[in-house]
Amino acid sequence: MHETMVAQSLLATITTEAKKQKARPILAKISCGMLNDVNEEILSFAMEAITKGTRCEGVKIEVEHKPIRGKCNKCKKEFAFEVASPVCPECGSNDFNLLPDEPLVLEEIEFERE
Amino acid sequence: MYKVNIGRKILSANEEYANENKRFLIENKKLCLNMISSPGSGKTTILTRTIKELKDKIQIGVIEGDIQTDLDAQRIKATKAPAIQINTKGACHLSAAQIHKALANLPIEKLDLIFIENVGNLVCPSAFELGENGKVVVLSVPEGDDKPVKYPAIFAKSKALLINKIDLLNPSRDIDFDIEKVKNDARKLNKDIQIFSLSAKSGEGMDKWYDWLIKGIEKTRNS
Numbered sequence A: 001m002h003e004t005m006v007a008q009s010l011l012a013t014i015t016t017e018a019k020k021q022k023a024r025p026i027l028a029k030i031s032c033g034m035l036n037d038v039n040e041e042i043l044s045f046a047m048e049a050i051t052k053g054t055r056c057e058g059v060k061i062e063v064e065h066k067p068i069r070g071k072c073n074k075c076k077k078e079f080a081f082e083v084a085s086p087v088c089p090e091c092g093s094n095d096f097n098l099l100p101d102e103p104l105v106l107e108e109i110e111f112e113r114e
Numbered sequence B: 001m002y003k004v005n006i007g008r009k010i011l012s013a014n015e016e017y018a019n020e021n022k023r024f025l026i027e028n029k030k031l032c033l034n035m036i037s038s039p040g041s042g043k044t045t046i047l048t049r050t051i052k053e054l055k056d057k058i059q060i061g062v063i064e065g066d067i068q069t070d071l072d073a074q075r076i077k078a079t080k081a082p083a084i085q086i087n088t089k090g091a092c093h094l095s096a097a098q099i100h101k102a103l104a105n106l107p108i109e110k111l112d113l114i115f116i117e118n119v120g121n122l123v124c125p126s127a128f129e130l131g132e133n134g135k136v137v138v139l140s141v142p143e144g145d146d147k148p149v150k151y152p153a154i155f156a157k158s159k160a161l162l163i164n165k166i167d168l169l170n171p172s173r174d175i176d177f178d179i180e181k182v183k184n185d186a187r188k189l190n191k192d193i194q195i196f197s198l199s200a201k202s203g204e205g206m207d208k209w210y211d212w213l214i215k216g217i218e219k220t221r222n223s
C-alpha cells in the first residue's frame, strides 16, 4: 500500500543512474524481505503512472521476496521460516529467534543504449 | 543491453531521518513508542486512559498520525497532555521526517514518554522505522484471533502486544476469539513480545501495561 512512496524513491535513483549512463532503463530488480509488504504488481502500476513522459518511461519492475529467516537456539541452524509451520526444520525445536527482515534494496538496473 | 549493479537501499532517506530521531531520543533520554493497529482497535482510548491514570507519575506527549482531521489530537489535548497532529493526506503510514518535525515541536524536556499513534493500518506502518524505541501493536477482540498469522510483520517487529476490548469476551456477547491462540501465534513470531490483555473501556488489565511503561521509562533514564 505504500508502493507510491517506494516508487518515488525508486524513480529518483533510476533517473540519476540513467543520466550517468546516458542510456534508457528497461528493468529494475528489487529485493526485500517478506515482511516489507511490497507488492510487485502495485509497484509496477505506480511506476508506470509516475514515469509517464520521463526518460524512465517503460521501465519494468521485478521484486524478489526473500524468505523470513530464523535461527534455532537449540541446534544453531539458520533456516527459512514458514508461518504455517513455525519450528526448526532441522531439529523440530520451537525455540528460535527471527532474524531481522531484509531491507528494500534496488539491486540492479538493465539499460539499453540510446 | 547491459546491467549495472546498484545495491542501494530504497528507503534510505526515511532511514536517515529515523536515525536522527533515534539520536535525539537517546540524547534526551526519552522513551518513545510507536502504536500500530487497524483503525478502531482502541489506540486513542488506550492513550487517553493511560495519560489520565498516570498523570501524577509521568508526563506523556503524543504525536497523532491520521490521513485527515485533528480529532484524535483534540481527544489527547482534552486530557491536558501536549499533542501534535500530523495529517498524512492520503499516505497510509507516518514517515520519519514527519516525526522529526513533530519532536521539535513538543516540550520534550517536560516529558517522560512520547507516544506516536500511527495511521490506522496493520501493514504499511510496520515497514517504516521512525526512530522510536519500540513498536506496540494493538489487536482488539472484534478483529478476530487470526491476525498474527495473517499480518506477521507487525507482530514480529513489536516489543509489546496489547489485546484490547477484553470486556467483549463475555460469553453473552457470543464473540469467537481464542485469546490463547493469539498469544501463542504472536510468540511463535516473536518470543520476547510482552503481551497485555486489557480493556481501555473498563480499565481491566491496564495496571500491568502501566508497570511496563514505567519500567521502560526508568531504564531509558538510567541508560
Ligand SMILES: Nc1nc2c(ncn2[C@@H]2O[C@H](COP(=O)(O)OP(=O)(O)O)[C@@H](O)[C@H]2O)c(=O)[nH]1
Pocket (backbone or CB within 6 Å): B037, B038, B039, B040, B041, B042, B043, B044, B045, B046, B120, B164, B165, B166, B167, B168, B198, B199, B200, B201, B202
Ligand atoms: N468495548 C470496548 N470498546 C472500546 C475499547 N477501547 C476502545 N473502544 C471503542 O472502540 C472505538 C474506537 O476507539 P479508538 O480509540 O478511536 O480507536 P483507534 O482508531 O485505534 O484510535 C471507540 O468507539 C471506543 O470507544 C474497549 O476496551 N472496549
Ligand SMILES: [Mg+2]
Pocket (backbone or CB within 6 Å): B043, B044, B045, B072, B117
Ligand atoms: Mg485513533
Ligand SMILES: [Zn+2]
Pocket (backbone or CB within 6 Å): A072, A073, A074, A075, A076, A077, A088, A089, A090, A091, A092, A093
Ligand atoms: Zn534446530
